[in-house]
Amino acid sequence: MRFLRLVGLLLLAGCATACVSRPVGDFGRAEKGVLHDQVMPYVGSKIAANRGEPVSNLNQTDQEREMHDRTWRFLIAAHSRDWLFDTNTELQRTRIGPAKDHQYSPDRYYTWLRTTHYQSSTTRYNTVGRHIQADFDTVPSTFRAICAVQEVDRQRRVALAELPGIEADVAANVAARRTENQWHIDWFVRALNYRFKSYSYALDHLLVETPHEQSMAVDESLRRLKPWVDRANRGDFCSGVAGKSGTGITIPSRFQIMVPDNEVIHQK
Structure with a gap:
């Protein structure tokens, strides 16, 4: 073919x-x-159709274009080359290859982090903190972009229901686009979870490998990101707090739930 x-x-x-x-x-x-x-x-569209997947050919709305632009940075990791499997991401985005992000394990980010040369071990904590902050700064606008696409899909369904002259193939096209949009949103949710798990894994292992009080600042950044991860898992992209810096939810610090170390090590 x-x-x-x-x-x-x-x-x-x-x-x-x-x-x-x-x-x-x-x-x-x-x-x-x-x-x-x-x-x-x-x-990719030809290959996806051959796999029996829904493929639409509707023109992309401004909202859909913005959603793809804003979610893209969460699907890759340009700051740490290919720990998020950049090649697989592009093949998946263009639908040339099937989704593989389900297979990613959270230790890859830490492996990149610990094998990257730094003058000071504390710089690794700074690096994790910067990456978390970058996600935290951009996730509200990404949620708003996703919410706008969900509204576009809703408006399409309303228009189909109220306009009886629309052909069946157009309705099928709309259904295919809705599925494609939802698949992309689901991919973003998985990517956000993967990032959070990767940061958490890295922090836990840094605490063991190179303990430092700077870890508390990174842990605080993770606590601030966690409500957004929870909202994404619930599919809650349109609530009124999407554009605010806080959500009013307090997540306990890992330092609050850690079992204290009471072992006494005698000096020889």
């Missing part, structure tokens, strides 16, 4: 390796390009 030949050309061009990862521009934003924004999505 023609689309299989196109895939073969991509593979022969070496785009199954270095070319597949989407280029990153300023502020971690995706750079636009023919390969990643036209060729690969086209090939």
Whole structure:
């Protein structure tokens, strides 16, 4: 089939390796390009249809475009090359390959962190803290973008119900787009959970490997991020606190629930 030949050309061009990862521009934003924004999505839509998945060809709304732009930074990790499997992410985004993010384990981020050379061990705590803060700063606007897409999908369903002259294939197209949007939202939720688990795993292991009081600041950042993770897991993207810096929920610190170490080590 023609689309299989196109895939073969991509593979022969070496785009199954270095070319597949989407280029990153300023502020971690995706750079636009023919390969990643036209060729690969086209090939991916053909492959997805062949897998029996819903594929829509509706024009993308501004809200949908913004959602994809804002969620993208959570799906990759440009600040720590490929600990979030950048190549798999791009193949999954363009639907050339199936979803693989379910298979990720949270130790990868810590492995990258501990094998990266720093002048001071405390710098690793600073690094984790910066990454958590970056997620915390951008997650409210990402929630708002997702909420806007959910409203677009709702409006499409209302329009279909009230306009009897719409053809059946258009209705099927709308249903396919709604599924695609929901799959993307589900992917974002998994990515946010994966990031939180990766940060938590790293902090726990840093506490063992290089204990330092700076860990308390990182733990506080995790506590602030946790309500957003919980809301994402509930599918709550549209509540009134989405744009606020706090949620009014207090998460106990891991230091509050840690069993105190009462072992006495005698000096020799």
